[in-house]
Amino acid sequence: MTMLKDPSKKYRPFTQIQIPDRTWPDQIIDKAPIWLSTDLRDGNQSLIEPMDAEKKMRFFKCLVAVGLKEIEVGFPSASQTDFDFVRELIEGGHIPDDVTIQVLTQARDDLIERTFESLKGAKKAIVHYYNACAPSFRKIVFNQDKTGVKAIAVAAGSTIKRLADAAPETQWGFEYSPEVFSSTEIDFAVEVCNAVIGVFQPTPANKLILNLPATIECATPNNYADQIEWFGRHVDRRDSVLISVHTHNDRGTGVAASELAVMAGADRVEGCLFGNGERTGNVCLVTLALNLYTQGIDPELDFSDIDAVRKVVEDCNQIPVHPRHPYVGDLVHTAFSGSHQDAIRKGFAQQDPEAVWEVPYLPIDPADIGRDYEAVIRVNSQSGKGGITFLLEQEYGINLPRRMQIEFSQVVQRETDRLGLEMTASQIHQLLESEYLKATSPYELKGHRLQEENGDSSVELKVQVDGQEQRWNGSGKGPLEALVSSLPLSVEIMDYHEHAIGAGASAKAASYIEIRLDGQRPLHGIGIDENITTASFRALFSALNRAVKQAELKTEAA
Numbered sequence: 001m002t003m004l005k006d007p008s009k010k011y012r013p014f015t016q017i018q019i020p021d022r023t024w025p026d027q028i029i030d031k032a033p034i035w036l037s038t039d040l041r042d043g044n045q046s047l048i049e050p051m052d053a054e055k056k057m058r059f060f061k062c063l064v065a066v067g068l069k070e071i072e073v074g075f076p077s078a079s080q081t082d083f084d085f086v087r088e089l090i091e092g093g094h095i096p097d098d099v100t101i102q103v104l105t106q107a108r109d110d111l112i113e114r115t116f117e118s119l120k121g122a123k124k125a126i127v128h129y130y131n132a133c134a135p136s137f138r139k140i141v142f143n144q145d146k147t148g149v150k151a152i153a154v155a156a157g158s159t160i161k162r163l164a165d166a167a168p169e170t171q172w173g174f175e176y177s178p179e180v181f182s183s184t185e186i187d188f189a190v191e192v193c194n195a196v197i198g199v200f201q202p203t204p205a206n207k208l209i210l211n212l213p214a215t216i217e218c219a220t221p222n223n224y225a226d227q228i229e230w231f232g233r234h235v236d237r238r239d240s241v242l243i244s245v246h247t248h249n250d251r252g253t254g255v256a257a258s259e260l261a262v263m264a265g266a267d268r269v270e271g272c273l274f275g276n277g278e279r280t281g282n283v284c285l286v287t288l289a290l291n292l293y294t295q296g297i298d299p300e301l302d303f304s305d306i307d308a309v310r311k312v313v314e315d316c317n318q319i320p321v322h323p324r325h326p327y328v329g330d331l332v333h334t335a336f337s338g339s340h341q342d343a344i345r346k347g348f349a350q351q352d353p354e355a356v357w358e359v360p361y362l363p364i365d366p367a368d369i370g371r372d373y374e375a376v377i378r379v380n381s382q383s384g385k386g387g388i389t390f391l392l393e394q395e396y397g398i399n400l401p402r403r404m405q406i407e408f409s410q411v412v413q414r415e416t417d418r419l420g421l422e423m424t425a426s427q428i429h430q431l432l433e434s435e436y437l438k439a440t441s442p443y444e445l446k447g448h449r450l451q452e453e454n455g456d457s458s459v460e461l462k463v464q465v466d467g468q469e470q471r472w473n474g475s476g477k478g479p480l481e482a483l484v485s486s487l488p489l490s491v492e493i494m495d496y497h498e499h500a501i502g503a504g505a506s507a508k509a510a511s512y513i514e515i516r517l518d519g520q521r522p523l524h525g526i527g528i529d530e531n532i533t534t535a536s537f538r539a540l541f542s543a544l545n546r547a548v549k550q551a552e553l554k555t556e557a558a
């Protein structure tokens with residue numbers, strides 16, 4: 001094979017249709033479309049190992065629980081597994097009255113007959129048939145001209161109509177797909193569909209579904225929307241037809257294509273949960289539904305326990321959901337980066353549970369889809385004080401004062417840089433302990449006696465210094481001043497905060513002190529204790545020991 005000089009010349013651009021008075025860009029989606037899940041058909045046909053009967057049933061029940069009312073359950077003429085599954089659904093009474101099953105067949109009489117056999121006794125069913133209409137498929141697959149390809153659609157439609165008329169105990173619905181619609185000349189697609197309408201004679205009360213697939217996504221989504229709007233304007237008996245869209249994701253814009261198509265007049269959307277399907281997948285129904293939800297529109301599908309749905313889908317498809325998949329991925333509600341964490345923490349603090357959701361960087365409240373807030377903030381070397389503060393608040397009830405947040409975040413930053421790894425809330429807490437709460441050298445406070453009289457305090461401290469116990473005494477206006485006066489070093493208190501951790505009998509006090517030792521850079525200390533005075537004394541010793549260590553390091557470095 002000789003290589004082209006410019007390999008991109010191997011491909012041709014998509015031909016746009018002319019529709020200068022298009023109206024879809026101004027439309028707003030204000031209600032859910034009719035949804036059809038094709039997980040058990042288009043999804044299933046793309047799996048390395050198609051589902052067995054048990055998996056199909058588990059998936060079917062999950063789809064029913066989510067609220068799908070139309071479910072394509074298989075291609076019964078393709079395999080015994082699919083045929084038997086349809087029989088089991090019908091004979092086992094597994095189809096709720098408000099759910100309609102749909103099955104797919106090629107436009108071939110033998111396959112259509114087998115399809116009808118599989119549906120015997122169904123209360124309701126949609127028979128979906130297809131044949132490709134695009135130029136390359138006419139030439140390559142069918143070796144037929146337009147007339148020939150249209151005749152395939154009409155002949156198969158007639159067979160379907162005849163077999164349905166012969167089984168009036170079932171309430172039939174019909175769906176026709178001009179496969180590869182988006183690559184088909186638009187006037188020819190309409191011509192074929194109008195011929196199919198001629199066969200089924202739909203009415204407003206008994207509509208025909210015309211499903212217009214982007215079988216292989218081939219252009220930007222605005223082109224698909226143009227095609228859908230054009231089709232809706234030119235198809236016969238628009239009031240007796242449901243326009244359905246079925247997008248694949250070859251260019252990565254399946255969701256956008258479906259949404260713009262609904263703006264352009266589509267009534268119905270076919271897709272798969274979490275975007276399984278041929279090649280890059282069918283459009284993801286979960287994303288579409290939750291996109292509506294986050295616009296304040298009821299999607300009429302229930303993803304309030306999204307992880308339970310995901311588990312069923314992953315087990316049945318044997319394909320993991322990507323950690324960045326919209327709404328459901330493991331990482332999609334997680335912020336690692338500092339400025340995001342800061343905004344999220346402030347957002348949570350200000351969010352009123354009854355008000356419109358406004359937490360920055362979180363397009364959905366994770367709780368609405370059954371997620372907790374645990375994973376919302378995770379800390380690594382990209383994180384700042386906001387995230388660290390959030391985790392200590394959420395997990396340990398520790399509210400670091402602002403200047404201390406800045407100081408401690410530098411400690412955490414050094415550690416995450418050193419490790420090159422994420423730090424959990426527990427690891428951050430351990431670091432806080434080792435850096436502040438266990439800063440007991442060279443001066444370890446072993447006990448104190450405090451006396452207070454008319455606003456004057458005097459204190460006697462038992463302090464261990466280099467293994468030797470010493471007694472220090474001091475007095476002043478209040479316990480802290482008394483303590484400072486007892487110290488053998490010159491210490492200035494810059495800032496002080498305290499708060500309770502927990503409530504009731506088990507509540508503790510947390511104290512934070514910022515000191516300056518002998519004119520050095522100020523440093524913080526923390527003390528936690530049942531007794532508020534003890535907590536503040538511990539905080540001062542924590543700060544003092546850290547400051548002494550800092551001074552030693554400075555001297556060594558000099």
Ligand SMILES: CC(=O)SCCNC(=O)CCNC(=O)[C@H](O)C(C)(C)COP(=O)(O)OP(=O)(O)OC[C@H]1O[C@@H](n2cnc3c(N)ncnc32)[C@H](O)[C@@H]1OP(=O)(O)O
Pocket residue numbers: 042045075077078079105106107108111130131132141142152179215278
């Ligand atoms: C875009 C989509 O997802 S379409 C759905 C695709 N899904 C599947 O194919 C899964 C199930 N399919 C199968 O198991 C098999 O293809 C079967 C059982 C349906 C048919 O198998 P086979 O009879 O062996 O035929 P095969 O699959 O090779 O199809 C090729 C023949 O069908 C014809 N054909 C293909 N699609 C269609 C169609 N929609 N309508 C009519 N004829 C068609 C081809 O022109 C070809 O005919 P030829 O043999 O005269 O050249």
Ligand SMILES: CC(C)C(=O)C(=O)O
Pocket residue numbers: 042104130177179180211213214215216246248
């Ligand atoms: C059978 C049709 C609807 C299909 O799956 C497609 O064209 O992608």
Ligand SMILES: [Mg+2]
Pocket residue numbers: 042213215246248278282
């Ligand atoms: Mg498909």
